[in-house]
Amino acid sequence: MSLNIITTIADMQSVSSALRKEGKSIACVPTMGYLHEGHASLIREASKNHDIVITTIFVNPMQFGPQEDFERYPRDLERDIAIIEASGGTYVFMPSVEEMYPSNFQTTISVGNISKPFEGIYRPGHFEGVATVVAKLFGATIPDAAYFGQKDYQQTLVIKQMVKDINMSIDIHIVPTLREKTGLAMSSRNVYLSEEEKNSALVLQSALNIGLSLIAEGMRDRALIEQAMIKELSTIQEFRIQYCHAAKAETLELPAEFAKTDEIVLLIAGFLGKTRLIDNMLYSRTLE
Ligand code: PAF
Secondary structure (H helix, E strand, O other): OOOEEEOOHHHHHHHHHHHHHOOOOEEEEEEOOOOOHHHHHHHHHHHHHOOEEEEEEOOOHHHOOOOOOOOOOOOOHHHHHHHHHHHOOOEEEOOOHHHHOOOOOOOOOOOOHHHOOOHHHHOOOHHHHHHHHHHHHHHHHOOOEEEEEOOOHHHHHHHHHHHHHOOOOOEEEEEOOOEOOOOOEOOHHHHHOOHHHHHHOHHHHHHHHHHHHHHHOOOOEHHHHHHHHHHHHOOOOOEEEEEEEEEEOOOOOOOOEOOOOOOEEEEEEEEEOOEEEEEEEEEOHHHO
């Protein structure tokens, strides 16, 4: 099937409604464009499980802070379309800012506790922007399921919470982070990094691996796990840590001591030069 590009909410809703009437199952893959192999893996996964995959491309101004990179966020539509086609996507929903946020737009969705720590501290308002736009994208694409990358770990929890709280009947699938051969987590923002910075950025992955090994060896003292990760991060002087935590994977709580059975997420964020990097890894006993 060739790729169909839709730019208005009304057209998207009528196409989706018609497809649903035909009994097709629909998956939505929300993106901000400048796609990479990580996005392709979401589209491929979605197309394995659903008849129709709608990839949305929308650089959402509402989730960027005033000092952030909205204006310079990378864009390459032609390449995006080629990646979507090659990955099995069937539709692209690509609204304008005016279409999504007309002048009388008045509603924001604010998810509670889960959006407060970590990114919530360093990017105030970010998750309101994400939750609001994702709810709007769901309202336009009317999907049965949606696919997100684990790379934005806290975002996945915020979206799951929103979907549950406001009774959206949409299955949320989380797909593991894809990494470059070097181990660098794939991200559209990696294009900002020089070759030297890309090398330095590998410290995030090595710090996360140190944390994971300690937990696998039985360490459950949060401060000790975090200290070991911070020590590793400090080997790269240019990396300015914003946070480096081990948290309960479902709730993001920070206990002094984890229970043996806890699923644990290790989360790091900080700046390398002008580029903000985030990464995470999950420890689950089932991985042992
Ligand atoms: O993860 C992203 O690319 C964005 O936050 C999302 C989910 C597409 C909302 O704009």
